[in-house]
Amino acid sequence: MIMNTFTIEQTPADIVKIFPKASDFFKERRIDFCCGGDKPLTNVFSEKQLDGEVVLKELNDLYQEWSKEDHDVTDWDAIPASQLIDHIVHTHHAYLNDELAPLGQFVTKIFRVHGAKHPHLKELHRIYHELKLELEEHTIKEDEEVFPLIKEYELNPSEALLEKIRIANGGLEDEHDVAGDLLKRIRVITNDFTPPVEACNSYRITYARLADLESDTFQHIHLENNVLFKNLAK
CATH class of the missing domain: 1.20.120 (Four Helix Bundle (Hemerythrin (Met), subunit A))
Incomplete structure:
Protein backbone atom coordinates (compact mmCIF):
# COMPACT_ATOMS: atom_id res chain seq x y z
CA MET A 1 0.00 0.00 0.00
CA ILE A 2 1.28 3.47 -0.92
CA MET A 3 1.46 5.64 2.19
CA ASN A 4 0.00 9.13 2.11
CA THR A 5 0.53 12.03 4.44
CA PHE A 6 -2.64 14.06 4.51
CA THR A 7 -2.35 17.85 4.36
CA ILE A 8 -4.60 20.77 5.16
CA GLU A 9 -5.11 21.36 1.43
CA GLN A 10 -6.96 18.05 1.02
CA THR A 11 -10.71 17.72 1.50
CA PRO A 12 -12.45 15.35 3.92
CA ALA A 13 -14.23 13.73 0.96
CA ASP A 14 -10.98 12.88 -0.82
CA ILE A 15 -9.38 11.62 2.40
CA VAL A 16 -12.28 9.24 3.05
CA LYS A 17 -11.84 7.79 -0.45
CA ILE A 18 -8.25 6.86 0.43
CA PHE A 19 -8.82 6.09 4.11
CA PRO A 20 -12.42 4.95 4.75
CA LYS A 21 -11.94 4.81 8.53
CA ALA A 22 -11.44 8.58 8.46
CA SER A 23 -15.23 8.84 8.22
CA ASP A 24 -15.48 7.81 11.89
CA PHE A 25 -12.67 10.21 12.80
CA PHE A 26 -14.46 13.09 11.10
CA LYS A 27 -17.87 12.24 12.55
CA GLU A 28 -16.48 12.27 16.09
CA ARG A 29 -15.19 15.80 15.46
CA ARG A 30 -18.34 16.84 13.58
CA ILE A 31 -16.36 17.43 10.41
CA ASP A 32 -18.54 16.98 7.32
CA PHE A 33 -17.14 14.57 4.72
CA CYS A 34 -20.29 14.11 2.61
CA CYS A 35 -22.59 17.11 2.06
CA GLY A 36 -19.92 19.75 2.59
CA GLY A 37 -16.97 17.43 2.24
CA ASP A 38 -15.38 19.31 -0.64
CA LYS A 39 -13.85 22.08 1.49
CA PRO A 40 -10.08 21.92 2.18
CA LEU A 41 -9.23 21.00 5.76
CA THR A 42 -7.64 24.40 6.29
CA ASN A 43 -11.07 26.00 5.77
CA VAL A 44 -12.78 23.43 7.98
CA PHE A 45 -10.32 23.95 10.84
CA SER A 46 -10.80 27.72 10.62
CA GLU A 47 -14.60 27.53 10.55
CA LYS A 48 -14.77 25.12 13.48
CA GLN A 49 -11.93 26.80 15.40
CA LEU A 50 -10.02 23.54 15.64
CA ASP A 51 -6.30 23.17 16.23
CA GLY A 52 -5.48 21.99 12.72
CA GLU A 53 -1.98 20.84 13.60
CA VAL A 54 -3.25 18.58 16.38
CA VAL A 55 -6.19 17.19 14.39
CA LEU A 56 -4.04 16.55 11.31
CA LYS A 57 -1.43 14.72 13.39
CA GLU A 58 -4.12 12.52 14.96
CA LEU A 59 -5.52 11.76 11.50
CA ASN A 60 -2.12 10.85 10.04
CA ASP A 61 -1.17 8.76 13.08
CA LEU A 62 -4.45 6.84 12.77
CA TYR A 63 -3.84 6.34 9.05
CA GLN A 64 -0.31 5.04 9.62
CA GLU A 65 -1.60 2.44 12.10
CA TRP A 66 -4.42 1.44 9.76
CA SER A 67 -2.00 1.13 6.84
CA LYS A 68 0.05 -1.50 8.64
CA GLU A 69 -2.82 -3.94 8.07
CA ASP A 70 -4.17 -5.30 4.81
CA HIS A 71 -7.36 -3.54 3.69
CA ASP A 72 -9.44 -4.06 0.60
CA VAL A 73 -10.29 -0.45 -0.28
CA THR A 74 -12.71 0.02 -3.16
CA ASP A 75 -11.70 2.66 -5.69
Whole structure:
Protein backbone atom coordinates (compact mmCIF):
# COMPACT_ATOMS: atom_id res chain seq x y z
CA MET A 1 0.00 0.00 0.00
CA ILE A 2 1.28 3.47 -0.92
CA MET A 3 1.46 5.64 2.19
CA ASN A 4 0.00 9.13 2.11
CA THR A 5 0.53 12.03 4.44
CA PHE A 6 -2.64 14.06 4.51
CA THR A 7 -2.35 17.85 4.36
CA ILE A 8 -4.60 20.77 5.16
CA GLU A 9 -5.11 21.36 1.43
CA GLN A 10 -6.96 18.05 1.02
CA THR A 11 -10.71 17.72 1.50
CA PRO A 12 -12.45 15.35 3.92
CA ALA A 13 -14.23 13.73 0.96
CA ASP A 14 -10.98 12.88 -0.82
CA ILE A 15 -9.38 11.62 2.40
CA VAL A 16 -12.28 9.24 3.05
CA LYS A 17 -11.84 7.79 -0.45
CA ILE A 18 -8.25 6.86 0.43
CA PHE A 19 -8.82 6.09 4.11
CA PRO A 20 -12.42 4.95 4.75
CA LYS A 21 -11.94 4.81 8.53
CA ALA A 22 -11.44 8.58 8.46
CA SER A 23 -15.23 8.84 8.22
CA ASP A 24 -15.48 7.81 11.89
CA PHE A 25 -12.67 10.21 12.80
CA PHE A 26 -14.46 13.09 11.10
CA LYS A 27 -17.87 12.24 12.55
CA GLU A 28 -16.48 12.27 16.09
CA ARG A 29 -15.19 15.80 15.46
CA ARG A 30 -18.34 16.84 13.58
CA ILE A 31 -16.36 17.43 10.41
CA ASP A 32 -18.54 16.98 7.32
CA PHE A 33 -17.14 14.57 4.72
CA CYS A 34 -20.29 14.11 2.61
CA CYS A 35 -22.59 17.11 2.06
CA GLY A 36 -19.92 19.75 2.59
CA GLY A 37 -16.97 17.43 2.24
CA ASP A 38 -15.38 19.31 -0.64
CA LYS A 39 -13.85 22.08 1.49
CA PRO A 40 -10.08 21.92 2.18
CA LEU A 41 -9.23 21.00 5.76
CA THR A 42 -7.64 24.40 6.29
CA ASN A 43 -11.07 26.00 5.77
CA VAL A 44 -12.78 23.43 7.98
CA PHE A 45 -10.32 23.95 10.84
CA SER A 46 -10.80 27.72 10.62
CA GLU A 47 -14.60 27.53 10.55
CA LYS A 48 -14.77 25.12 13.48
CA GLN A 49 -11.93 26.80 15.40
CA LEU A 50 -10.02 23.54 15.64
CA ASP A 51 -6.30 23.17 16.23
CA GLY A 52 -5.48 21.99 12.72
CA GLU A 53 -1.98 20.84 13.60
CA VAL A 54 -3.25 18.58 16.38
CA VAL A 55 -6.19 17.19 14.39
CA LEU A 56 -4.04 16.55 11.31
CA LYS A 57 -1.43 14.72 13.39
CA GLU A 58 -4.12 12.52 14.96
CA LEU A 59 -5.52 11.76 11.50
CA ASN A 60 -2.12 10.85 10.04
CA ASP A 61 -1.17 8.76 13.08
CA LEU A 62 -4.45 6.84 12.77
CA TYR A 63 -3.84 6.34 9.05
CA GLN A 64 -0.31 5.04 9.62
CA GLU A 65 -1.60 2.44 12.10
CA TRP A 66 -4.42 1.44 9.76
CA SER A 67 -2.00 1.13 6.84
CA LYS A 68 0.05 -1.50 8.64
CA GLU A 69 -2.82 -3.94 8.07
CA ASP A 70 -4.17 -5.30 4.81
CA HIS A 71 -7.36 -3.54 3.69
CA ASP A 72 -9.44 -4.06 0.60
CA VAL A 73 -10.29 -0.45 -0.28
CA THR A 74 -12.71 0.02 -3.16
CA ASP A 75 -11.70 2.66 -5.69
CA TRP A 76 -15.19 4.03 -6.23
CA ASP A 77 -13.96 6.52 -8.83
CA ALA A 78 -12.92 3.62 -11.08
CA ILE A 79 -16.32 1.90 -10.96
CA PRO A 80 -18.85 2.53 -13.78
CA ALA A 81 -21.78 4.71 -12.80
CA SER A 82 -24.32 1.93 -13.32
CA GLN A 83 -22.40 -0.40 -11.01
CA LEU A 84 -22.09 2.28 -8.34
CA ILE A 85 -25.82 2.97 -8.61
CA ASP A 86 -26.59 -0.73 -8.11
CA HIS A 87 -24.38 -0.72 -5.02
CA ILE A 88 -26.16 2.35 -3.62
CA VAL A 89 -29.59 0.86 -4.28
CA HIS A 90 -28.89 -2.64 -2.98
CA THR A 91 -26.84 -1.50 0.01
CA HIS A 92 -27.93 1.94 1.20
CA HIS A 93 -31.47 2.21 -0.15
CA ALA A 94 -32.21 -1.34 0.99
CA TYR A 95 -30.90 -0.47 4.46
CA LEU A 96 -33.19 2.57 4.68
CA ASN A 97 -36.19 0.58 3.46
CA ASP A 98 -35.61 -1.99 6.19
CA GLU A 99 -34.58 0.36 9.02
CA LEU A 100 -36.53 3.62 8.91
CA ALA A 101 -39.94 2.31 10.02
CA PRO A 102 -38.73 0.00 12.85
CA LEU A 103 -36.34 2.64 14.17
CA GLY A 104 -39.17 5.16 14.10
CA GLN A 105 -41.15 2.87 16.40
CA PHE A 106 -38.24 2.80 18.86
CA VAL A 107 -37.90 6.61 18.76
CA THR A 108 -41.63 6.93 19.45
CA LYS A 109 -41.50 4.35 22.24
CA ILE A 110 -38.74 6.04 24.24
CA PHE A 111 -40.41 9.44 23.77
CA ARG A 112 -43.70 8.05 25.07
CA VAL A 113 -42.10 6.30 28.07
CA HIS A 114 -39.30 8.70 28.98
CA GLY A 115 -40.29 12.02 27.41
CA ALA A 116 -41.62 13.53 30.64
CA LYS A 117 -38.23 13.21 32.36
CA HIS A 118 -36.11 13.66 29.23
CA PRO A 119 -37.69 16.53 27.24
CA HIS A 120 -35.05 16.35 24.48
CA LEU A 121 -36.80 13.18 23.29
CA LYS A 122 -39.68 15.32 22.01
CA GLU A 123 -37.33 17.13 19.63
CA LEU A 124 -35.65 13.86 18.70
CA HIS A 125 -39.05 12.37 17.84
CA ARG A 126 -39.97 15.35 15.66
CA ILE A 127 -36.64 15.56 13.84
CA TYR A 128 -36.35 11.82 13.29
CA HIS A 129 -39.74 11.63 11.59
CA GLU A 130 -38.91 14.67 9.49
CA LEU A 131 -35.69 12.89 8.46
CA LYS A 132 -37.58 9.66 7.78
CA LEU A 133 -39.97 11.41 5.39
CA GLU A 134 -37.10 13.25 3.69
CA LEU A 135 -35.11 10.05 3.10
CA GLU A 136 -38.12 8.07 1.89
CA GLU A 137 -39.10 10.69 -0.68
CA HIS A 138 -35.47 11.16 -1.70
CA THR A 139 -34.74 7.50 -2.38
CA ILE A 140 -37.96 7.13 -4.40
CA LYS A 141 -36.93 10.10 -6.55
CA GLU A 142 -33.50 8.56 -7.12
CA ASP A 143 -34.82 5.08 -7.88
CA GLU A 144 -37.63 6.17 -10.16
CA GLU A 145 -36.26 9.28 -11.88
CA VAL A 146 -32.57 10.15 -11.53
CA PHE A 147 -30.74 6.83 -11.48
CA PRO A 148 -32.48 5.56 -14.65
CA LEU A 149 -31.39 8.78 -16.40
CA ILE A 150 -27.78 8.25 -15.37
CA LYS A 151 -27.83 4.65 -16.58
CA GLU A 152 -29.34 5.78 -19.87
CA TYR A 153 -26.61 8.42 -20.23
CA GLU A 154 -23.93 5.81 -19.64
CA LEU A 155 -25.28 3.83 -22.62
CA ASN A 156 -26.25 6.74 -24.88
CA PRO A 157 -24.51 9.94 -23.79
CA SER A 158 -25.82 13.28 -25.01
CA GLU A 159 -25.44 16.85 -23.83
CA ALA A 160 -29.21 17.24 -23.52
CA LEU A 161 -29.50 14.21 -21.25
CA LEU A 162 -26.48 15.29 -19.20
CA GLU A 163 -28.05 18.71 -18.62
CA LYS A 164 -31.25 17.04 -17.47
CA ILE A 165 -29.23 14.93 -15.02
CA ARG A 166 -27.32 17.98 -13.76
CA ILE A 167 -30.55 19.79 -12.98
CA ALA A 168 -31.94 16.74 -11.17
CA ASN A 169 -28.70 16.23 -9.25
CA GLY A 170 -28.75 19.81 -8.04
CA GLY A 171 -32.07 19.11 -6.35
CA LEU A 172 -30.77 15.88 -4.89
CA GLU A 173 -27.71 17.59 -3.41
CA ASP A 174 -29.97 20.18 -1.78
CA GLU A 175 -31.96 17.31 -0.25
CA HIS A 176 -28.70 15.73 0.91
CA ASP A 177 -27.90 18.96 2.74
CA VAL A 178 -31.28 18.86 4.48
CA ALA A 179 -30.83 15.22 5.55
CA GLY A 180 -27.26 15.88 6.66
CA ASP A 181 -28.32 18.83 8.80
CA LEU A 182 -31.07 16.77 10.44
CA LEU A 183 -28.60 13.99 11.25
CA LYS A 184 -26.16 16.50 12.71
CA ARG A 185 -28.94 17.86 14.90
CA ILE A 186 -29.80 14.35 16.08
CA ARG A 187 -26.16 13.83 17.07
CA VAL A 188 -26.27 17.02 19.15
CA ILE A 189 -29.63 16.17 20.77
CA THR A 190 -28.41 12.69 21.75
CA ASN A 191 -25.06 13.92 23.05
CA ASP A 192 -23.16 12.00 20.37
CA PHE A 193 -25.54 9.04 20.77
CA THR A 194 -24.65 8.65 24.45
CA PRO A 195 -27.67 7.39 26.43
CA PRO A 196 -28.22 8.48 30.03
CA VAL A 197 -26.62 6.29 32.69
CA GLU A 198 -30.02 5.01 33.83
CA ALA A 199 -31.26 4.33 30.28
CA CYS A 200 -33.22 1.13 29.64
CA ASN A 201 -32.38 -1.34 26.88
CA SER A 202 -34.84 0.22 24.44
CA TYR A 203 -33.25 3.63 25.02
CA ARG A 204 -29.75 2.23 24.38
CA ILE A 205 -30.84 0.27 21.32
CA THR A 206 -32.48 3.38 19.85
CA TYR A 207 -29.31 5.45 20.24
CA ALA A 208 -27.12 2.69 18.80
CA ARG A 209 -29.40 2.33 15.78
CA LEU A 210 -29.45 6.10 15.27
CA ALA A 211 -25.66 6.05 15.22
CA ASP A 212 -25.75 3.29 12.60
CA LEU A 213 -28.25 5.29 10.55
CA GLU A 214 -25.94 8.30 10.61
CA SER A 215 -22.94 6.21 9.50
CA ASP A 216 -24.80 4.54 6.66
CA THR A 217 -26.48 7.71 5.42
CA PHE A 218 -23.28 9.77 5.46
CA GLN A 219 -21.52 7.06 3.44
CA HIS A 220 -24.53 6.95 1.11
CA ILE A 221 -24.42 10.73 0.55
CA HIS A 222 -20.63 10.66 0.17
CA LEU A 223 -20.83 8.13 -2.66
CA GLU A 224 -23.46 10.17 -4.47
CA ASN A 225 -22.13 13.71 -3.99
CA ASN A 226 -18.40 13.06 -4.11
CA VAL A 227 -18.23 10.16 -6.55
CA LEU A 228 -21.32 9.58 -8.71
CA PHE A 229 -22.44 13.19 -9.27
CA LYS A 230 -18.92 14.62 -9.23
CA ASN A 231 -17.70 12.20 -11.90
CA LEU A 232 -20.67 13.01 -14.12
CA ALA A 233 -19.81 16.69 -13.89
CA LYS A 234 -16.31 16.14 -15.26
